[in-house]
Amino acid sequence: MTPAMQVLMREIERAWDGFCAALYERSDVGAAMAALDDPVALVNMPAMTGGNDRAEVRAHLADEVVGHLPADLARARVSRTVDTRRLVDEVHWTFTHDRPLPWLLPGLAPTGRPATVLAISVVHVRQGRIATVRTLWDDARLRRRLLDPAS
DSSP: OHHHHHHHHHHHHHHHHHHHHHIIIIIHHHHHHHTTEEEEEEEETTTTTTEESSHHHHHHHIIIIIIOOOOTOEEEEEEEEOOSSSEEEEEEEEOOOOOOOTTTTTTOOOOEEEEEEEEEEEEEEEETEEEEEEEOHHHHHHHHHEEEHOO
């Protein structure tokens, strides 16, 4: 691997980590949007939430994510794979389902129960900016655990 490739891979990690920090730690939609390319697509696969252009993504982040993050939301990276165009993160999320989560569990009323879910995000970066994000998690299992903790 060349030094130039290593620099590019670090830039990809910085773009994604900056986006996640802006969104999940600071609830700063403007800073999160600054990390995104144009055009951009962000889709949460099981829930089919997100957007397929800047306006849709901004509306999704502002209306469905920020303000709808659980008070105790925590994430821990399990693994990361990076090449010169993509990053794949496997992240373990934990939270209490204390509010509606239209970005994660649309239509499910708060249960007050603790939740854990493993999510995989595939992030494509173009010229240092995020072009696409596809996130996948086991939606059916998460819903089942929240609705029937004995399962």
